[in-house]
Amino acid sequence: MNTAPRTLANTDCGDCPIRYRAVCSRCEPDELDILDSMKSYKTYEAGQTICWAGDHLQYVGSVVEGVAALSQTMEDGRRQMVGLLLPSDFVGRPGRETAPFDVIAATDVTLCLFHKTPFEELINSTPTIASRLLEMTLDELDAAREWMLLLGRKTAREKIASFLAIIARRNAVLQRKPAAGRMEFILPLSRDAMADYLGLTLETVSRQMSALKREGLIELHGKRQITIPDFAMLMNETGDDTDGGMLS
Amino acid sequence: MNTAPRTLANTDCGDCPIRYRAVCSRCEPDELDILDSMKSYKTYEAGQTICWAGDHLQYVGSVVEGVAALSQTMEDGRRQMVGLLLPSDFVGRPGRETAPFDVIAATDVTLCLFHKTPFEELINSTPTIASRLLEMTLDELDAAREWMLLLGRKTAREKIASFLAIIARRNAVLQRKPAAGRMEFILPLSRDAMADYLGLTLETVSRQMSALKREGLIELHGKRQITIPDFAMLMNETGDDTDGGMLS
DNA sequence: TCCCGTTTTTGATCTTGATCAAAGCACTCG
DNA sequence: CGAGTGCTTTGATCAAGATCAAAAACGGGA
Structure with a gap:
């Protein structure tokens, strides 16, 4: 990543x-x-x-x-x-x-x-x-x-956070904006399709989305419009390295 | 596959x-x-x-x-x-x-x-x-x-069966033998490494290996030497399509 | 506006595989 | 030969996520 x-x-x-x-x-x-x-x-x-x-x-x-x-x-x-x-x-x-x-x-x-x-x-x-x-x-x-x-090792929560981070980042690239701070975008997938992508059931996807929302890590306007108040906060939940990628 | x-x-x-x-x-x-x-x-x-x-x-x-x-x-x-x-x-x-x-x-x-x-x-x-x-x-x-x-969708048993089938088939190719009937080979990975590959824990790998052995789908001589009495039998457990791959 | 079908959320319960723990085996080395 | 070490197996318990079942929210016509 x-x-x-x-x-x-x-x-x-x-x-x-x-x-x-x-x-x-x-x-x-x-x-x-x-x-x-x-x-x-x-x-x-x-x-x-x-x-x-x-x-x-x-x-x-x-x-x-x-x-x-x-x-x-x-x-x-x-x-x-x-x-x-x-x-x-x-x-x-x-x-x-x-x-x-x-x-x-x-x-x-x-x-x-x-x-x-x-x-x-x-x-x-x-x-x-x-x-x-x-x-x-x-x-x-x-x-x-x-x-x-x-798919092999991340928890449901980490999977969702990783997915949102990827979509957000990809979107930022297309709009030539930085992938940091407050970010908004439209989810391109239904809960069902997200489940297929993440190796989960749609119920688990929905529950984890609700949990992230409850904790203020994301905001949901309607079902597809997402706001990430603080990208770094969300990244903490992905399980990925936070540092920019080791030496060099 | x-x-x-x-x-x-x-x-x-x-x-x-x-x-x-x-x-x-x-x-x-x-x-x-x-x-x-x-x-x-x-x-x-x-x-x-x-x-x-x-x-x-x-x-x-x-x-x-x-x-x-x-x-x-x-x-x-x-x-x-x-x-x-x-x-x-x-x-x-x-x-x-x-x-x-x-x-x-x-x-x-x-x-x-x-x-x-x-x-x-x-x-x-x-x-x-x-x-x-x-x-x-x-x-x-x-x-x-x-x-x-x-990684995303198969059960532990299917994962193990799929892995064994892949190794067996790959081995057969190298030896220019058919991938069918009775097959023997040496596992190239420890239980721990298998777990890392299959997205499982080593205990689950061990248990599923034991189960397949108990049911006669594989024979274990020592820890690494495997015999598959009937390759087709094992393939049934992989969850993969059995037919040779649709039209064409 | 109200309906109807679809998608999503939420709840209750169950299952699979993870985790924690303890032996068992096979090998090496002293 | 016996202790030590690194796998591997097996057992008991736990928990994350799946499954089953409703209810709620949305969206798009008529």
Whole structure:
């Protein structure tokens, strides 16, 4: 959690919210043109399944607006979200035939899509794109592994606090504000979806949210609008290191 | 868990147990020579820490022999393993300055190492290597996300069964035997390390192992030598899909 | 405005796995 | 051979979170 993901906000890619711009901030103009000519947009409504695990993959792309979730379901219905896709996040699997997980629109979502095959050709012919994509994938891997610590070892309260902190921080980055002091944002997930993400039941999520509210660590206006009066206070409840990340 | 990882055994790379051979099975001979001239070996004893989270990274490489673990520790001592590195697995972060997690030798381990900087140059100049590394990283990401399902939603019994099934299958791949019927192998982890990997306590691990033994799903000879009389039987306890993985 | 369906909150109880505690085993070393 | 040490197993109890069950709050039409 120490290292901010290499998204839009810390990459030199102007105002374009599309992740491939980030890819292309290091590209030659020619390559940018190639990508521009390939792209198309598609929108999905909240709750819609964008693609099922096992589906044949035709596209890769990135989230422009809204929030999508990667999710896995067991035969008996137990579900676990394995990734949140926020604006500027890459979606898809260059080099793979089928989707490994379900992709679900958590809110209304707009994607920017490219046909997979020409994109793969671009990767294979353009080392800068391939290595940029590698960096992004490594970041995702680190994030997944941080989440494993949360799922395996954190208490319900710590899980909720960590989740709120992540959303708040991510939101601050998008708005180019500091992640400190008083922060406000809209929760992109229902209690049910939060439970799926955190490895809890929705009742436990609700109870812990109520507890944090009771203790003044968060304020709830309606169900989705959150205010964190003091970000540092909330961070104390996450179980994470508070110091900025050891030596160096 | 449906898709076998692209390791040694299903890549055309002869008998060399080193992962970069796998990378190089698609390379030109020149590139192979470059890699050969860069490599060196280093061994670590069981229990030794190979590198700490935050350490400055000098090398990348791969596991030749033994088992290493990626691990995270919270201030109060709670620990979560976030990855197992088996022979042929890649270790390191091209494009990153510091290690994101601790790397610990679970057994005696031999690594094959390259200096990071020239390796990064090779990536940037050689699209085949970059895109191969991308594929490997995406595989790791999928594996991490499967593990998130295990950590977030599976019962203790399912966790143990899943772990044993993974080790057994991975072992079978290395020995070029089918992952079915009667299978024998040596557990690479102590009960304590298993607990760290599965998000359990060592007592719970021990109890569940005893239960599986009592029910005849596994046989224990000593503490580490395991026999699975019927792999399919054990798979029934993992909570995973039994069918070979939907359409396609 | 009032209804109706959905989402969320709250309450009561139960279960799984954690915690605390004590043996049991296998190995090494003196 | 026997004590010591580091795993591992087993037992007894506890508690966090799940489950079952209602009630409350919200939101969006008609």
